[in-house]
Amino acid sequence: MPQVLVASNRGPVAYTRAEDGLTARRGGGGLVSGLSAIGADADALWVCAALGDADRAAARADGGRLPLADTGGQRVRMLDIDPEVFADAYNGIANSVLWFVHHMLYQTPFEPVFDAAFEKAYAAYRTYNTAFADALAEDADEGAAVLVQDYHLTLVPGLLRARRPDLRVGHFSHTPWAPPDYYRLLPDDTAADVLRGVLGADRAAFLTHRWAEAFAACCADVLGAEVHRDGDALSVVHEGRTTRIGVHGLGADADFLRERAHRPDVEERMAALREQIGGGDRRTVVRVDRTELSKNIVRGLHAFRRLLEDHPEWRENVVHLAFAYPSRQDLAVYREYTAEVTRTAEQINDQYGTATWTPVVLHVEDDFARSLAAYRLADVALVNPIRDGMNLVAKEVPVVSERGCALVLSREAGAHEELAADALSVNPYDIGATARALAEALELPAAERAERAGRLASAATALPPQRWFLDQLQALRG
Ligand code: G6P
Numbered sequence: 001m002p003q004v005l006v007a008s009n010r011g012p013v014a015y016t017r018a019e020d021g022l023t024a025r026r027g028g029g030g031l032v033s034g035l036s037a038i039g040a041d042a043d044a045l046w047v048c049a050a051l052g053d054a055d056r057a058a059a060r061a062d063g064g065r066l067p068l069a070d071t072g073g074q075r076v077r078m079l080d081i082d083p084e085v086f087a088d089a090y091n092g093i094a095n096s097v098l099w100f101v102h103h104m105l106y107q108t109p110f111e112p113v114f115d116a117a118f119e120k121a122y123a124a125y126r127t128y129n130t131a132f133a134d135a136l137a138e139d140a141d142e143g144a145a146v147l148v149q150d151y152h153l154t155l156v157p158g159l160l161r162a163r164r165p166d167l168r169v170g171h172f173s174h175t176p177w178a179p180p181d182y183y184r185l186l187p188d189d190t191a192a193d194v195l196r197g198v199l200g201a202d203r204a205a206f207l208t209h210r211w212a213e214a215f216a217a218c219c220a221d222v223l224g225a226e227v228h229r230d231g232d233a234l235s236v237v238h239e240g241r242t243t244r245i246g247v248h249g250l251g252a253d254a255d256f257l258r259e260r261a262h263r264p265d266v267e268e269r270m271a272a273l274r275e276q277i278g279g280g281d282r283r284t285v286v287r288v289d290r291t292e293l294s295k296n297i298v299r300g301l302h303a304f305r306r307l308l309e310d311h312p313e314w315r316e317n318v319v320h321l322a323f324a325y326p327s328r329q330d331l332a333v334y335r336e337y338t339a340e341v342t343r344t345a346e347q348i349n350d351q352y353g354t355a356t357w358t359p360v361v362l363h364v365e366d367d368f369a370r371s372l373a374a375y376r377l378a379d380v381a382l383v384n385p386i387r388d389g390m391n392l393v394a395k396e397v398p399v400v401s402e403r404g405c406a407l408v409l410s411r412e413a414g415a416h417e418e419l420a421a422d423a424l425s426v427n428p429y430d431i432g433a434t435a436r437a438l439a440e441a442l443e444l445p446a447a448e449r450a451e452r453a454g455r456l457a458s459a460a461t462a463l464p465p466q467r468w469f470l471d472q473l474q475a476l477r478g
Contacts, residue, residue: 002144004473005047012031012048012074014027014054015052022058034465046075047135048076049081049128050064063077064077064079065077066078079131079135081128084124087330088124089152091328093121093124094151094152097121101186103176132148143168146160148170149174150174155194157169157171162200170203170204170205170476173198173205174389179218191218191222192222195222195225199219202243202244204246206245207247207249208389210417211389220236251465252464253461257400263369266372273377277319277377278319282357284320284379285381286377286379286405287382287384291337292327293333295324297324299434303431310435320360322362324363375401376402379406388413395419398460406442407452407456412428418460
């Protein structure tokens with residue numbers, strides 16, 4: 001039976017329907033490469049949700065226990081959760097409520113609504129979390145370590161502890177955590193329920209000290225829990241149990257990125273992008289994001305427009321490569337945002353574009369090879385989220401760029417805690433300041449840019465995914 005279990009909403013593999021049945025595609029991301037550190041033969045199991053019809057069909061085979069061949073050596077158990085329960089839990093609570101609270105995204109016209117639909121969705125969220133807790137309780141070996149991921153699964157640690165007190169349970173938040181004054185806008189019983197759920201873990205971990213402190217402050221404020229500090233070590237005591245709080249700042253996977261960025265498909269995309277950039281020595285400002293409100297793409301475009309307005313010398317001489325890949329399109333507020341991104345890019349091109357120069361090259365179909373090609377061509381990376389747990393793009397571009405890329409970085413991104421010394425920091429709401437930072441980044445002398453880029457790349461790779469994962473596992477067992 002598995003000694004190490006990972007649980008997350010999105011698993012390491014996704015299915016699509018092909019003519020000859022179901023085809024599996026292996027996903028990327030820090031968690032997938034992190035888990036690879038324990039090796040294919042270690043007794044590990046990944047429990048995740050089936051996310052679409054093809055996943056559901058795959059999940060129905062053999063109780064969701066997927067064949068090794070489809071999953072690149074990882075054993076995976078995909079949970080076939082009732083589609084309505086899933087939609088309420090994922091769209092209704094995780095992505096609309098918890099994501100919005102932790103990223104402090106509520107603003108007119110998208111305001112919190114805690115009505116009967118919310119109560120139904122929260123009941124579904126509990127059912128969905130219970131399905132995970134049941135599966136983990138069923139599969140885990142005596143004393144196994146269970147690493148529960150993210151805001152989709154905040155109730156799992158508490159539910160799992162009630163079923164299997166022998167397990168070592170960790171919870172990891174990949175998002176920010178809201179400070180108490182904002183967190184308290186949740187209904188009181190929900191606010192307490194989520195915190196109690198996470199405190200069911202032996203260890204709750206975060207990407208930065210800032211999010212860890214906010215979580216502890218919420219526990220004190222909402223639950224009246226005691227927060228203990230011993231040097232750097234933080235813990236929360238509630239109802240006689242202690243939950244240790246940890247910080248593991250996931251870094252970029254330099255070996256993987258450098259190798260992947262030199263494959264033929266990336267070279268091809270570079271040639272295509274060079275064509276779109278045009279003009280021999282035009283500079284580039286690069287951004288790559290999910291089309292996500294917290295990523296602040298529209299304000300980034302306004303800042304680029306302002307750069308062209310205030311610095312006519314950059315007209316014809318810089319191109320903004322803006323890649324915004326569709327995300328969570330079941331939610332109207334995301335669909336509207338996606339449309340606004342496209343509209344804004346078009347307006348800038350109408351206003352400033354010439355026969356030989358397209359100021360904003362916007363791509364909206366997800367293509368990892370093209371993202372890497374843009375990283376290689378980046379003179380400036382623009383990473384300006386309103387709030388972000390970490391933001392790996394900020395860490396990946398300096399590793400891959402061949403032009404000694406400068407980084408314009410929001411002070412509200414988790415990555416800022418590690419990269420501030422060599423980035424140009426911005427307040428993400430301040431369009432004027434972001435435009436000035438873009439100008440400054442473009443004008444940095446080449447030698448200084450290269451030096452900064454070198455230091456950014458070392459800071460960005462300080463904790464690669466494999467070590468990030470093993471550190472957590474060790475801390476959980478220790
Ligand atoms: C964030 C979350 C992840 C999530 C990802 C993509 O990074 O922390 O848990 O998987 O966004 O979002 P999605 O809703 O497409 O899974």
